[in-house]
Amino acid sequence: MSGYVEGVIILVCINVIAVLGVSILTGFTRLFSFGNAGFMAIGAYASAILTTKYGAPFPVALVVGPIIAAIVALGLGKLTLKLKGDYFLITTLGFGESVRLLFLFAEPITGGARGLSGIPPKTTMFIAVGITMLAFLGAWNFLRSKYGRNLMAIREQEIAAEAVGINTAKFKEYSFMISAAYAGMAGALLAHYYMFISPIMFNLPKSAELTITVVIGGLGSLSGSVLATILLTVLPEIFRSAAEYRMLLYGLAVVIIIVLKPSGLMGYREFSLRPIFTLYERIFKKNNPTQTKGDGK
Amino acid sequence: MPILTITNLHKHFGGVKAINDFSITLEKGKIYGLIGPNGAGKTTIFNTITGIYEPTMGEIFLNGKSVIKKAPYEISNMGIARTFQNIRLFGNLSVLDNVIIACHADAKYGIFEAMTKFGRFKKNEEEIKEKCIKLLQIVGLEEMRDDTAGALPYGHQRKLEIARALATNPSLLLLDEPAAGMNEKESEELVRFIQNIHENFDLTILLIEHHMDFVMSLCDEIAVLNFGSTIAMGTPDEVKRNPAVIEAYLGGEDDA
Amino acid sequence: MLLQQLINGISVGGIYALLATGYALIYSLLGFSNWAHGEVAMLGAYIGILSVTALQMPFIFAVILAVVGAGFISVFNEKIAYKRIRDNNSPTMFLMIAAMGLSTTFQNLAIVVFGPKFKMYPQILPVGAVKIGSLSVGLLDLVSLGIAIVAIIGLEYLITKTKFGLAVKAASSNMGTASLLGINVDKYIMLVFFLAGTLAGISGILYGMKYTVYPQLGNVALKAFIASVFGGLGSVQGAIVGAMSIGLLETLVSAYIHSGLRDLITFILLIAILLVRPTGLMGKDIQDKA
Numbered sequence: 023m024s025g026y027v028e029g030v031i032i033l034v035c036i037n038v039i040a041v042l043g044v045s046i047l048t049g050f051t052r053l054f055s056f057g058n059a060g061f062m063a064i065g066a067y068a069s070a071i072l073t074t075k076y077g078a079p080f081p082v083a084l085v086v087g088p089i090i091a092a093i094v095a096l097g098l099g100k101l102t103l104k105l106k107g108d109y110f111l112i113t114t115l116g117f118g119e120s121v122r123l124l125f126l127f128a129e130p131i132t133g134g135a136r137g138l139s140g141i142p143p144k145t146t147m148f149i150a151v152g153i154t155m156l157a158f159l160g161a162w163n164f165l166r167s168k169y170g171r172n173l174m175a176i177r178e179q180e181i182a183a184e185a186v187g188i189n190t191a192k193f194k195e196y197s198f199m200i201s202a203a204y205a206g207m208a209g210a211l212l213a214h215y216y217m218f219i220s221p222i223m224f225n226l227p228k229s230a231e232l233t234i235t236v237v238i239g240g241l242g243s244l245s246g247s248v249l250a251t252i253l254l255t256v257l258p259e260i261f262r263s264a265a266e267y268r269m270l271l272y273g274l275a276v277v278i279i280i281v282l283k284p285s286g287l288m289g290y291r292e293f294s295l296r297p298i299f300t301l302y303e304r305i306f307k308k309n310n311p312t313q314t315k316g317d318g319k
Numbered sequence: 320m321p322i323l324t325i326t327n328l329h330k331h332f333g334g335v336k337a338i339n340d341f342s343i344t345l346e347k348g349k350i351y352g353l354i355g356p357n358g359a360g361k362t363t364i365f366n367t368i369t370g371i372y373e374p375t376m377g378e379i380f381l382n383g384k385s386v387i388k389k390a391p392y393e394i395s396n397m398g399i400a401r402t403f404q405n406i407r408l409f410g411n412l413s414v415l416d417n418v419i420i421a422c423h424a425d426a427k428y429g430i431f432e433a434m435t436k437f438g439r440f441k442k443n444e445e446e447i448k449e450k451c452i453k454l455l456q457i458v459g460l461e462e463m464r465d466d467t468a469g470a471l472p473y474g475h476q477r478k479l480e481i482a483r484a485l486a487t488n489p490s491l492l493l494l495d496e497p498a499a500g501m502n503e504k505e506s507e508e509l510v511r512f513i514q515n516i517h518e519n520f521d522l523t524i525l526l527i528e529h530h531m532d533f534v535m536s537l538c539d540e541i542a543v544l545n546f547g548s549t550i551a552m553g554t555p556d557e558v559k560r561n562p563a564v565i566e567a568y569l570g571g572e573d574d575a
Numbered sequence: 576m577l578l579q580q581l582i583n584g585i586s587v588g589g590i591y592a593l594l595a596t597g598y599a600l601i602y603s604l605l606g607f608s609n610w611a612h613g614e615v616a617m618l619g620a621y622i623g624i625l626s627v628t629a630l631q632m633p634f635i636f637a638v639i640l641a642v643v644g645a646g647f648i649s650v651f652n653e654k655i656a657y658k659r660i661r662d663n664n665s666p667t668m669f670l671m672i673a674a675m676g677l678s679t680t681f682q683n684l685a686i687v688v689f690g691p692k693f694k695m696y697p698q699i700l701p702v703g704a705v706k707i708g709s710l711s712v713g714l715l716d717l718v719s720l721g722i723a724i725v726a727i728i729g730l731e732y733l734i735t736k737t738k739f740g741l742a743v744k745a746a747s748s749n750m751g752t753a754s755l756l757g758i759n760v761d762k763y764i765m766l767v768f769f770l771a772g773t774l775a776g777i778s779g780i781l782y783g784m785k786y787t788v789y790p791q792l793g794n795v796a797l798k799a800f801i802a803s804v805f806g807g808l809g810s811v812q813g814a815i816v817g818a819m820s821i822g823l824l825e826t827l828v829s830a831y832i833h834s835g836l837r838d839l840i841t842f843i844l845l846i847a848i849l850l851v852r853p854t855g856l857m858g859k860d861i862q863d864k865a
Contacts, residue, residue, distance in 0.1 A: 052666075052668065054671070101850055105849055107668075109804060112801065113845070113849060115797075116842035117846070120843060123836075124839060126835070163434050164430070167440065168423045168428075169430060171423065172423055174409065174416075175409050175420045178409035178411055179410070181391075181407060182407040182409065186400070186486070187395035187396045187421070187424060230675060230679065234679070242411070266683070270680060270684055270687060272676075273678070273682075274680050275676075276672060276679065277676035277680060280660065280676060281659045281660060281663075
């Protein structure tokens with residue numbers, strides 16, 4: 023496989039992990055964050071500082087980065103998750119920007135605007151794909167357990183969720199922490215792929231891009247989020263010449279989707295192969311006289 | 320022993336006294352009705368019992384334990400379940416999931432068991448699903464368990480809300496206008512339905528309702544509310560003859 | 576020296592206030608944050624600059640064209656996106672997502688159409704400074720402050736003293752009741768968007784004259800949004816107080832602490848204020864009725 027294709031696959035994987043986190047938060051809990059790029063930055067810087075300055079092994083950095091991001095999310099969430107709607111959103115936005123500005127300002131540790139370089143290139147395609155699959159599986163199972171169901175209950179009807187005994191504040195914290203941990207993991211992988219990080223890579227447009235991807239994939243669909251990430255990462259690579267139109271098209275896509283088909287690509291449904299099988303059966307078993315409708319019910 | 324005791328409850332919104340010195344004692348196992356004209360403070364009492372509002376003054380005890388200053392979810396876990404006047408289902412989720420969500424306390428597995436499906440996860444989930452299907456059978460919604468809750472007809476949505484409330488294993492069930500929007504035949508059927516779950520689940524029930532026939536045929540005792548205060552309390556027959564009640568309802572409800 | 580910084584701060588605050596009041600008006604009516612508001616200001620600034628430079632229009636006509644144009648762009652957003660989403664009965668959150676999409680669209684449209692370069696407004700006012708006693712204040716800052724004050728007083732008059740203001744107040748407290756009372760709610764929403772758009776247009780031009788015009792100019796609305804949250808979402812007076820506070824804070828932090836910490840301190844203070852007052856300084860507490 024050529025290095026170029028490999029690079030695109032690694033990028034897709036990193037984006038998928040970050041988007042999965044936002045998908046859990048926004049698609050399944052209906053909490054909006056414009057600060058997930060900040061959690062990515064925390065994961066990236068924490069892991070990169072560990073490997074470059076303290077010589078820590080890569081796997082340790084991969085674990086510690088997301089954990090620090092999750093702990094920060096817990097602290098922030100405890101303070102701000104009580105706030106309603108837009109008030110919460112603005113605090114995540116303020117948080118994301120604060121993290122970026124802080125890393126910009128703390129030059130002795132982070133290298134400031136010049137960035138942090140010399141990070142060992144540890145993110146191979148094998149590692150990226152492996153972690154992405156684990157991350158997807160973990161999120162998938164999580165959402166199909168009481169945890170995910172409680173989050174969806176909060177999304178659908180917060181008052182009713184409380185009334186059936188769900189500690190909504192606690193589960194929102196879980197959602198926020200997991201989304202931060204996923205962002206942190208994406209950041210850690212990114213740092214060890216690019217071998218260089220700087221605060222500008224984790225700015226507000228990056229946070230917005232993550233949310234846009236989730237909306238395009240469909241709020242409440244994990245596979246939709248993955249599909250959208252692949253689409254939005256690969257298409258710009260193919261149409262290189264139209265690079266400046268990329269964000270313009272994203273913006274347009276979001277407006278069109280939210281106005282005309284708010285469920286996005288996959289809204290509330292997951293991608294499955296069943297329709298293909300059904301189609302197959304319809305075509306090839308059409309003339310089968312023994313097939314009767316509704317038997318075995 | 321009383322299951323719920325409310326003494327001298329007050330709830331003020333600014334200058335409006337939505338609940339004004341309300342007291343009631345619910346004996347275990349009985350069905351109680353809370354009636355009164357619109358704006359009498361009935362739903363506010365429900366919201367105060369379930370912790371959505373904090374009372375301005377007064378005490379509420381469930382089985383001898385105060386519920387004041389407890390969060391709604393804590394009160395639910397203490398054994399009070401409710402339905403809502405304006406139905407609040409998890410609209411985009413399936414009928415079965417609506418009930419399963421309410422069983423979250425039965426799921427004992429931790430977050431890592433959930434992510435990996437190891438340990439207690441599978442057995443726990445199967446038990447919960449079984450319990451919920453049984454509940455749906457009891458309320459008669461088993462056939463539509465995969466339908467989207469928000470797309471059900473109105474009457475079915477009310478029943479689903481009751482099933483969801485039952486899934487939390489309550490000892491006290493609060494029903495806010497369960498017969499709203501139902502015709503005579505449907506509400507007669509609902510009477511039998513509520514009597515049925517009352518026996519099967521060993522429940523105490525407190526319900527708000529406007530349909531007089533419904534309340535009279537179902538409840539053991541009725542409290543009549545006006546302007547946030549109790550104006551009468553007693554068996555259906557006593558309440559029916561009470562002059563204060565007749566006055567409050569004069570021209571309101573045309574009841575035989 | 577301090578006094579001079581204070582005047583600078585109020586002048587910047589005035590530009591924020593023009594944006595923040597529009598934000599607050601729309602929020603009070605529809606309950607969502609119009610993220611595309613900054614882009615309306617940005618497009619207004621471009622219309623102004625292109626009218627002067629490319630079309631050689633007299634400055635005053637260019638300004639009128641820009642302000643009215645910004646008003647129409649704001650109405651355009653309402654027509655093509657927000658109204659349809661309301662008609663679909665979608666959750667309020669979708670309005671905000673649409674606004675975010677519009678914001679991204681306009682910003683990148685500006686990059687594609689106008690190019691990423693900074694554009695300078697031609698010198699309309701003499702660069703000089705006005706001396707008041709020992710103070711010397713930039714003429715532009717003074718004019719800009721004056722315009723902001725006039726516009727905001729006009730807005731105050733409009734929403735507190737006129738039939739229009741009453742109707743908007745009625746609609747924002749209860750949309751259903753307002754339409755029952757015979758108020759054409761959609762018409763008033765459109766008018767509010769137009770009004771907010773024109774205020775944004777003015778602020779876009781003032782900002783463009785003070786600094787430069789560029790596709791990301793709309794990001795200044797972030798400050799206006801913070802100002803609006805600061806003062807309490809949906810409160811016009813709160814937005815003005817918030818905008819002035821942020822203008823002052825930024826100027827003072829840059830002057831006396833470190834310009835690199837300017838935004839950081841603003842954000843931290845914002846979060847701190849929300850922790851003490853979860854609905855801002857003047858926001859109303861909205862209780863979800865069960």
